[in-house]
Amino acid sequence: MSLAKEFQEFAVKGNMIDMAVGIIIGGAFGKIVNSLVADVIMPPIGMLLGQVDVKDLALTMKEATVDAAGADVAAVTLNYGMFIQNVVDFLIVAFAIFMMVKVINRLRRKQEAEETAT
Secondary structure, three states: OOOOHHHHHOOOOOOOEEEEEEEHHHHHHHHHHHHHHHHHHHHHHOOOOOOHHHOOOOOEOOOOOOOOOOOOOOOOOEHHHHHHHHHHHHHHHHHHHHHHHHHHHHHHHHHHHHHHHO
């Protein structure tokens, strides 16, 4: 079977459309989760830590300096606050996807049981 023929079968079956819809929904879902984490979850955590924004937590490894030519040399920082933010984002997305897959599998098993019964 030629590559063009295989691609045509793939596209006609709807797999490509399903994938496109999934990517679009996933992008929108990612924005919602980022907003949930950044705007709802992290501010109270920041208050508990005495900071306003967890993303700004950093360990300064080397202070900013000015070199001999008068140019500013940026500080070297370890931005662990941003890492914490990304971990929380990931955990929420992973949990939400896990719950969706769990519901889909339950519905699929129920449908298979009904088909087997009939």
